[in-house]
Amino acid sequence: MTESKKDVIKFKMLKAIDLSGFTVFDPVLRLAFGEDPKKQFGSIVKYIFIPIVFVLTCLWLWSWIAPHHKTKSGEVPTPRDVLNSVSVNDTIADREAIKSQDFLLSGEKRQARLSEVKAQHAALKAEVDRLQAIVQTREKEKADREAAIIAPLSERYEALRSEYREAGKERDRLIAELSEDLAAGRIQKMELTAAIREDGEISDVEREELNALKSEIDEVRSQKYRPLEIARKEYDSMADKLFFLGTRLEFLEDRNLNVRLDEARSRLDGYMADLAAAESAKDALRLAKRAVRAEESVDRLEGQEYASAVTIYHQTKRSIFTVFIGFFMAAFVAIPVGIMCGLNKIFMACMTPIISVFKPVSPVVWLLIFQIVVGAFFPDPETHPLFVTLGSIPFISSLDVNPALIFSACTVAMCAVWPALVNTALGVASIDPDHVNVARVLRLGFWNRLFKIVIPSALPLVFAGLRISLGVGWMVLIAAEALSSSDGLGKFVWDEYQNGSSLTFANIIMVCFVVGIIGFFLDRMMIILQRLVSFDGKGASV
Amino acid sequence: MAYLELDNVSIGFGPPDNRVDVLKDVSLSVEENEFVAIIGFSGSGKSTLMSLLAGLQKPDTGEVRIHGNVITEPGPQLGIMFQNYSLLPWLTVFGNIELAVHQVFPELSKAALKEHVEHYVEMVSLTPALAKRPSELSGGMRQRVSLARTLAMRPEILLLDEPLSALDALTRAVLQDEIIRIWEEDKRTVLMITNDVDEATLMADRIVPLTLGPSATLAEEFAVTLDRPRDRANLNKNPEFMKLKNAVTQFMVGMNTEARETKVAPTISMPDVKPMDFSAA
Numbered sequence: 001m002t003e004s005k006k007d008v009i010k011f012k013m014l015k016a017i018d019l020s021g022f023t024v025f026d027p028v029l030r031l032a033f034g035e036d037p038k039k040q041f042g043s044i045v046k047y048i049f050i051p052i053v054f055v056l057t058c059l060w061l062w063s064w065i066a067p068h069h070k071t072k073s074g075e076v077p078t079p080r081d082v083l084n085s086v087s088v089n090d091t092i093a094d095r096e097a098i099k100s101q102d103f104l105l106s107g108e109k110r111q112a113r114l115s116e117v118k119a120q121h122a123a124l125k126a127e128v129d130r131l132q133a134i135v136q137t138r139e140k141e142k143a144d145r146e147a148a149i150i151a152p153l154s155e156r157y158e159a160l161r162s163e164y165r166e167a168g169k170e171r172d173r174l175i176a177e178l179s180e181d182l183a184a185g186r187i188q189k190m191e192l193t194a195a196i197r198e199d200g201e202i203s204d205v206e207r208e209e210l211n212a213l214k215s216e217i218d219e220v221r222s223q224k225y226r227p228l229e230i231a232r233k234e235y236d237s238m239a240d241k242l243f244f245l246g247t248r249l250e251f252l253e254d255r256n257l258n259v260r261l262d263e264a265r266s267r268l269d270g271y272m273a274d275l276a277a278a279e280s281a282k283d284a285l286r287l288a289k290r291a292v293r294a295e296e297s298v299d300r301l302e303g304q305e306y307a308s309a310v311t312i313y314h315q316t317k318r319s320i321f322t323v324f325i326g327f328f329m330a331a332f333v334a335i336p337v338g339i340m341c342g343l344n345k346i347f348m349a350c351m352t353p354i355i356s357v358f359k360p361v362s363p364v365v366w367l368l369i370f371q372i373v374v375g376a377f378f379p380d381p382e383t384h385p386l387f388v389t390l391g392s393i394p395f396i397s398s399l400d401v402n403p404a405l406i407f408s409a410c411t412v413a414m415c416a417v418w419p420a421l422v423n424t425a426l427g428v429a430s431i432d433p434d435h436v437n438v439a440r441v442l443r444l445g446f447w448n449r450l451f452k453i454v455i456p457s458a459l460p461l462v463f464a465g466l467r468i469s470l471g472v473g474w475m476v477l478i479a480a481e482a483l484s485s486s487d488g489l490g491k492f493v494w495d496e497y498q499n500g501s502s503l504t505f506a507n508i509i510m511v512c513f514v515v516g517i518i519g520f521f522l523d524r525m526m527i528i529l530q531r532l533v534s535f536d537g538k539g540a541s542v
Numbered sequence: 543m544a545y546l547e548l549d550n551v552s553i554g555f556g557p558p559d560n561r562v563d564v565l566k567d568v569s570l571s572v573e574e575n576e577f578v579a580i581i582g583f584s585g586s587g588k589s590t591l592m593s594l595l596a597g598l599q600k601p602d603t604g605e606v607r608i609h610g611n612v613i614t615e616p617g618p619q620l621g622i623m624f625q626n627y628s629l630l631p632w633l634t635v636f637g638n639i640e641l642a643v644h645q646v647f648p649e650l651s652k653a654a655l656k657e658h659v660e661h662y663v664e665m666v667s668l669t670p671a672l673a674k675r676p677s678e679l680s681g682g683m684r685q686r687v688s689l690a691r692t693l694a695m696r697p698e699i700l701l702l703d704e705p706l707s708a709l710d711a712l713t714r715a716v717l718q719d720e721i722i723r724i725w726e727e728d729k730r731t732v733l734m735i736t737n738d739v740d741e742a743t744l745m746a747d748r749i750v751p752l753t754l755g756p757s758a759t760l761a762e763e764f765a766v767t768l769d770r771p772r773d774r775a776n777l778n779k780n781p782e783f784m785k786l787k788n789a790v791t792q793f794m795v796g797m798n799t800e801a802r803e804t805k806v807a808p809t810i811s812m813p814d815v816k817p818m819d820f821s822a823a
Contacts, residue, residue, distance in 0.1 A: 434628040437598060441616045442645045442695075452641060456632040535632040535675060 006033065021527045024048060077506035082513070085506035093311035095244055100306035102251040106258035114252040121245040128242050131235040138228040149220050157213045164206040171199045261301050268294040310487055316514060318399050319488035323477045323522075325405075326412025327470050333413070334420035334469070335462060339450070341421070342428020342458065359418045363411050363476040367483055370410040378403060404486035411480040416473035423465025427458030460534035467526035474519045489515055544571030545731060546699060551594060551604035564590050566757040568604070570750060577725060577732045579742035580760070581790065582752030583798065588735045589625070591752070592703040595733060596622040608699065618646040621697025625704040627684040629676040629691075635663065636672045639691045646695045662694040663687075665724060682713035686720070693724065700725075702734040706741065715774065718745060726770065739794070743787045744772055751793060761797070764790055 010033045017026055027043035030036070059079050066076040077085075105113055175195050181187045253259060271291040278284035308314075341348040378384040381403050390401040399405075431454060439453045455462075481490025489511055496507045548570040554563040564587040572578050582588045593599040594606055597616040606613045613620070629638050639659045643650070650658060663669055666686040676684055685705060692700065705721070706714045722745055725732055736742050742749045749764040768783060777783045 434624060434626060435630060437616075437622075437624065438628050438630065440598060441596065441618070441620075441622055442642055443615075443617055444645060448645075453630065456630070459632070533632075535677065 019528055019531050021524060074505060077509055081506040082509045085503050085510045088503060089312040093313050096308045096311055099251050100308055102248050103257055103306040110252055117245055117248050117252060121249060124242045124245060128238045131238055135231045135235045138231045142225040142228050146220055150217050153217050161210055168203060175199060257304060264294060264298045264301055268298055315488050315492045319477060321399050322405055322409050322488055323412055323474050326409040327416055327473050329413035330416035330469055331420055331466060334417045335424055338421045338424025339428050341425035363415050363479055364483060366414045367407060367411045367480050370407045374407060374410055375403060404484045407484050408477060408480040408486040412473040412477050415476040416469035419468035419472060420465040424462045427461030428454055431457045463530040463533055467530055470522050470526055474522055478515055545574040546572040547607040549605045551601040551606060553590060553601050563757040566759050568759050570760055572731060572733060574731055575729045577745060577747045579734045579736055579746035579749045580752055581736055581742045581749055583754060584737060586752050586754055587758045588752060589703055592701055592735055595701050596620050618695045619698045620701060621692040621695050622701040623688050623692040623705050625707060627688045629684055629687055631676050634673050634675055635668060635687050638687060639694050642691050643694050659694060662690040666690040682709050685709060700730060700732045704735050707737060739787055739790050743783060749790055754797060
């Protein structure tokens with residue numbers, strides 16, 4: 001009895017694995033249930049272990065090759081650097097959250113937090129100073145070491161340079177003499193030109209020699225001194241923390257919302273009191289004006305929120321939101337139009353030229369067109385009802401919907417509409433003639449025929465199309481965001497490329513993985529949907 | 543006037559200058575509650591004939607009449623059961639039948655609808671599979687669902703288009719019995735197309751052979767006068783059954799040989815060329 005119950009659970013789980021397309025883990029599950037361990041081990045080795053080894057090999061190859069390729073933005077980051085940039089970005093997000101909390105704290109809590117952070121700050125300050133001293137010592141050490149190596153080199157360089165300078169002057173003098181000789185007719189002109197040519201050649205050789213020596217010196221200077229590197233790294237990370245604590249202090253004190261509000265209110269109260277006691281009309285007017293201004297600033301402050309720096313999480317959320325807006329717009333158009341195409345050959349013939357011409361157009365072109373065309377609908381986005389409405393919906397307001405997002409979403413929709421449309425049309429057109437006969441025998445009306453026969457039979461292909469559409473949309477979105485400066489992963493990459501910090505390159509590669517992994521999950525989601533609607537028992541290709 | 547009539551019906555395919563007649567001058571009249579089997583070789587136009595009867599296709603010339611009314615479009619009074627089941631794969635057994643019943647009897651309440659569907663599923667002994675989808679059923683079970691769906695519409699005429707030819711022999715026998723049982727319980731006019739002489743002899747009141755296509759037409763019919771119920775187990779010992787079966791088979795096979803004989807062999811006359819003998823010279 002228990003055995004059969006276990007089997008029921010097992011088969012349910014196996015079905016779930018199959019549905020989601022993770023059939024690779026099938027043997028692991030079977031092994032967990034103790035089914036034919038030898039066979040399962042074989043499968044695990046073949047389809048899980050070997051692929052993992054392969055991926056690890058690729059990672060190793062990457063980390064080995066990367067440092068050997070020097071680019072103008074520094075070394076190519078290794079997997080370790082990329083992983084590091086993940087944690088850096090995570091820290092940034094955490095810190096933003098803390099700062100925004102600090103910004104809103106008030107009263108006793110704020111005081112408590114303030115003294116706590118102050119103590120931390122002081123402790124860290126000492127540590128940072130200590131580390132800075134170490135860095136300075138290391139710098140000095142490095143300078144000394146370099147000096148020891150460079151001194152003889154540079155001595156040689158100087159000696160050689162003055163020697164060559166002298167030799168050059170001597171040659172110049174000889175040439176001057178020769179030219180006088182030529183003027184006096186004592187030598188042929190050939191001799192003078194030969195001398196000049198020779199001088200040029202000798203100078204080149206000498207210059208090259210000097211340059212070689214100089215680059216040798218530069219090479220020594222550019223060599224890394226590991227103790228210094230380590231000390232600097234420690235110092236940097238501590239100094240970074242200290243800086244963060246410094247900003248927290250600001251947000252707990254001068255820049256704190258409630259502190260500023262209190263200040264503004266007390267100022268207002270002061271003016272009001274003064275106004276009540278005003279003696280002359282002139283004073284009253286002056287004070288009243290001040291009071292009104294103070295009132296305005298109180299109002300302004302009351303509505304203020306913490307202006308968070310954009311974090312990778314925010315960018316990711318926004319990208320996913322944008323892609324779904326675009327995707328739903330595409331589906332909203334593609335499915336009805338696709339159905340009409342499938343149902344009516346004339347309509348299909350009308351749509352074919354449009355589909356064929358616009359399908360290959362680059363997303364970049366669409367983005368520009370939408371910026372102009374759709375942009376015309378909201379000349380003043382701040383007050384446009386669409387953005388005002390979206391800004392008042394709880395979750396969406398945090399995503400800060402702006403025209404750039406709409407343009408990106410439209411671009412996604414424009415590029416994603418085609419696969420869904422074509423597949424829907426195909427699905428509808430290739431309906432089994434037997435099913436059509438059933439509909440005819442049952443005398444189904446148009447709508448019944450559409451909803452009970454045509455659409456269900458086309459659904460697997462519709463979803464196959466939607467799956468491709470979502471994939472295309474996600475790919476297009478990143479480019480569109482980069483170009484339209486709509487907050488999201490695309491803009492994140494673009495900003496990284498533009499600002500060129502030490503983390504830039506690693507961040508870009510990190511985004512490459514983020515985009516890939518999210519794309520993978522979106523695809524999986526569509527596969528599951530596709531399998532749920534397909535009735536022929538065949539799964540979608542993975 | 544007969545109940546169901548085919549009156550000099552012809553149909554063909556292709557452009558007018560290169561037309562292939564599939565059926566030519568087919569006439570048949572079927573009485574009410576009669577079970578008629580049309581038997582023919584594959585490719586002789588049996589399914590086309592069925593499409594005409596069901597109103598899925600229109601004849602080029604001639605008329606198909608029921609009660610004297612010309613059939614111009616398909617409808618539920620003509621219950622057709624297709625050779626390849628034609629079940630909607632995204633619906634369950636119940637859903638497939640319900641769709642048809644709801645369409646034919648829109649006035650039924652939900653409970654009555656359910657009862658109606660279940661009654662017919664019970665009739666084909668498929669109650670345990672009510673919630674299954676066609677892909678989970680065997681061929682025989684699918685054909686039963688198809689039969690239940692057709693019967694549930696309570697058609698006046700049951701058109702069976704090679705209903706059992708896709709099934710294995712054992713399932714086939716079971717379903718034959720089932721169809722006869724249901725027909726006997728719930729008398730109505732049945733027109734069945736088949737390519738199986740045994741099946742036709744066992745089930746029908748009348749066997750009408752279809753001649754070889756193209757331009758197929760109906761040949762001289764055979765009346766089956768065996769008493770019902772016919773006992774499958776003892777039929778092979780029944781001289782009348784054997785005689786009839788042999789007669790039909792001989793007619794069909796004879797038709798085939800005749801066709802082969804009458805067919806003109808495509809002979810191409812070759813030039814009379816002989817190898818030249820060089821050794822003589």
